Amino acid sequence: EPVEPPVATPKIQKPYVLIGAGTASFAAAQAIKEKQPDANVIIIGNEEYAPYMRPPLSKELWFSEDPEVAKTLVFKDWQGTERNTIYQDVSHYEVIEDASGSDLQTDKIKLLLNKQVAKLNVEDHTITLADGSKIYYNKVLLATGGAPKSLPGQDGKSDKVTTFRTVNDFKKLDQIAKDGAHIAVVGGGFLGSELAVALAKRGEKEKLTVTQVFPEEGNMANVFPSYLTKWTTTRVRKLGVDVQTDSAIKDIKTDENNKVVLDLGNDKQVVADHVVVAVGIEPRVDLARDAGLEIDEKRAGVVVNAELEARTDVFAAGDMVSFHDVQLGRRRIEHHDHAVLSGRHAGENMVGGAKPYKHQSMFWSDLGPEIGYEAVGLVDAQLSTVSVWAKATAKDTPAAAAGTEAESPRSAPNAGPAGETTKAVASTNPFKDEKFGKGLVFYVREKQIVGLLLFNVFGKVQEARDIIDAGYTTEQIDGLLKKFNLHEDSH
């Protein structure tokens, strides 16, 4: 009788392990699956949600009319398209419960939530979960993002002084911002400024009082040139925020009425029901450091090369990575689009790409529906700048411009399927007679244009990117302006 050859049970390959269930890991997982559909991919995250985008948490979600928004997490982007903050429902993933799931045969991306990765061993090719179980990896991506910094003296003080980064942070603040309270926001950067404006907007209905406190001379002072910072601060005030500039927090106390008292020195105080601390992030590099990977002393991220590779089979992406930008030099970037692009790129290189990460990411911010800016490259108030301004028209607001920006992550931060697009919000011209209604700021290092801020100028990110990639010098700015139609007539 002929002996049947035993059916070879295909041994499942060791997984691509993506640490951190944020934007960078999500983008990496998609890229790996596109290039290698049968890849065993596991995303491990310590939050309770499937990967989601953070930008709406300080913007669109606050403008929602839906009282259930904190449950649905659905928002309308500026184009009116409904989107969910969570990229994909968990049903799209193979949700696994523990390390043993790494052997499971499935075509889906695996998702292991509520788990802390406690250790990385790059020599053994293993990660260890907080419960002690191990997963052997094929390649690993570090995408652990950043942890919000606290104010000195904040820790354990009170549940009334909180940081803001996650969906759960949004849910909590959404509750607090419903009862006519006084909310103080500490920090004048991206998050502090966006949140202060968003809370003020909600305050129109809920009778919130919103104070913003920070040590700089105005909003976004670390990014904008001084005059633009000052102008922007006047706009933020007009939107209803009590902006306290030049104010460092000397002390934080709670008083007898259970209010939080921020002592600003010189007898100045802010007494609030709740304080949101938005004073920057610290990249989460403990795992990497303990694994013996290099930490960039200057920029605080884990060091990788231009291919986003730290060591053989070890990659990193997103907020926590210090990478070599072939065009602009070593950088770390804390923005959504970079998390998407570097995540994708790392994913591609994990399946053999071996390419440098050269695509210049962009970022954007909106301070309410009437001021928006986008930027590419090094945009830092420490650099010298050359700027060009024009009269803004009714078209020159993020709300009005949205329909024209099909390829901007601003209008579609999600890599998912595009939804229906309704017409843009109709708007009047809020900038008549304003000095800085609309303009370009070129950031310059050793005569070379290294960054470009598009202030209420929309749909021009690719042009900006081309300028950075080409390495133009300041002498060439004049000739470059025509790409931007700054002085186009308003209609």
Add this chain to the structure above:
Amino acid sequence: EPVEPPVATPKIQKPYVLIGAGTASFAAAQAIKEKQPDANVIIIGNEEYAPYMRPPLSKELWFSEDPEVAKTLVFKDWQGTERNTIYQDVSHYEVIEDASGSDLQTDKIKLLLNKQVAKLNVEDHTITLADGSKIYYNKVLLATGGAPKSLPGQDGKSDKVTTFRTVNDFKKLDQIAKDGAHIAVVGGGFLGSELAVALAKRGEKEKLTVTQVFPEEGNMANVFPSYLTKWTTTRVRKLGVDVQTDSAIKDIKTDENNKVVLDLGNDKQVVADHVVVAVGIEPRVDLARDAGLEIDEKRAGVVVNAELEARTDVFAAGDMVSFHDVQLGRRRIEHHDHAVLSGRHAGENMVGGAKPYKHQSMFWSDLGPEIGYEAVGLVDAQLSTVSVWAKATAKDTPAAAAGTEAESPRSAPNAGPAGETTKAVASTNPFKDEKFGKGLVFYVREKQIVGLLLFNVFGKVQEARDIIDAGYTTEQIDGLLKKFNLHEDSH
């Protein structure tokens, strides 16, 4: 008639291209061939010699009795073993004449001399020679070493003001140092101090006058603690060198007698027949920079990770590499043993090792036959130090100790076959009554021992290495001393 299947002509694999025919490339080539004997390995160098070691050029070759030493390049190491400065005669290599040789089938390591690599293209996997021809590589090693720095105002001044790095530089200086001339050495570091002492030694026969000029307070001031610098300077003076400390060169001129005049300011001058400039090196990173690789702004080398990899298939080793030392942090090292070890390590990783470079290299220097030191780790006068001294005996000189140091690169800088060992030079005790005859200097950063200098203490490099690897703190020094038998009786 049956048709013979065509004999498959085996297509030769794309080569491992090692740029720079120095120590690092030589070591890498050996390692690659050990791991993969049929590998196609090409060393390309712009000098006319097969790979050679530089240490004897400022030491042993000057002590040779052979008038033909500049032709033979043969020297006796401290053990009396005859060695050649050139690691292996060219006959051991397959010498190729141009880029087309990269396709040649041979088991030997290929050697392409007198050729400048003009371009590296890491995306195409090619290098281009100065003659325009290209070689496609499989993997590439950058091992271009460093170029000696010049003094401001030196360039084109005179063939009487020269730098010193190559065999040809040795041959030239050997000629010049034969006619009773006055030679000034500028620089108080490794090369300047060794050469000054070597020239003074030759001066005993050839009636040379030797002056050494540098801005620091003594010899090796950037490495030694201040008191040891001062003490060493007195020893260098005793060996016949006129050491001019605290002297910066204000100007270089040639006078009517065709002498070189070094103006030291304050009416101080040194008038010499020849000036050797030894003011440090600049790592040769142009190829790397033009290829878009990252250059370490602080340490000036090409940036690689702990595996000595800059990008996929691109490695670097030796003087020109800024690497991540997992134990001590990012470093660049300009010493022979590091060139050997990092070259070997890069070679192993080029054939798939993927291991971090963790072996702590050592370095050594001798100031004549009676003072020698060896060191491991970060040895920098900027660090704080803890040192322990003991009375030296006649055994405690590099000459006397040589026989005990079988595994030290000092006694066998060559990875080649070991020669005959004759008995050590007999010596009397030159250190009676000396304060710093023999001792250990621990270099400390944030309480951790990060470097260890063994001053006239020999055969203890492995002990030093273990201490650095273990990350001991200053509190533990007491317990560590017993490893070194510092106070052993003299016989």
